[in-house]
Amino acid sequence: NAGVTQTPKFQVLKTGQSMTLQCAQDMNHNSMYWYRQDPGMGLRLIYYSASEGTTDKGEVPNGYNVSRLNKREFSLRLESAAPSQTSVYFCASTPGTSGLFSNQPQHFGDGTRLSIL
């Protein structure tokens, strides 16, 4: 029972490089989320997808793009990485219903640790 799987686990990039962080869930959840976690700050929402085929901006979307490839997969892309994007990125999912988070707990992956030099 894998839950939420994120790849890669670690990545080092140079400023200006691009990359895509992958996330897949096997719980048949409708809603998926991307967060970043920085020291001294709470988890901050980058983008979310309430249901397959929809994506919306969260609290800190600048510099990122997302794709909800299908119900299972939700990817996060950095087009031109900047040192300020050095962080730990978490993907999460909830059963959800279309357009709503609902008041259900989120299931998290183990994160991607991204360093940008």
Next chain:
Amino acid sequence: EDQVTQSPEALRLQEGESSSLNCSYTVSGLRGLFWYRQDPGKGPEFLFTLYSAGEEKEKERLKATLTKKESFLHITAPKPEDSATYLCAVQAPGGYQKVTFGTGTKLQVIP
């Protein structure tokens, strides 16, 4: 603006020494308050959801309580394996029912 403040930032306990972690919040129309446990190098793991003031939930040595302004995570007779960072999060209604996370309390239980 929704705010979540957790205290203390760090807590060191002897094995068996009970204590409480605090999560104070300001949010209009609380839809739910969540407690998570996060181990180093791992993602947050769900512990409890509380929906209304007066509600309590228990799991092994942990008990979560909720008032209109704060939540407590009580740890009774902790063991070293309870060492982790404990995160609190609140959910409010809104365009996408935004979830706001606190910065966590890092708990260390010494044998």
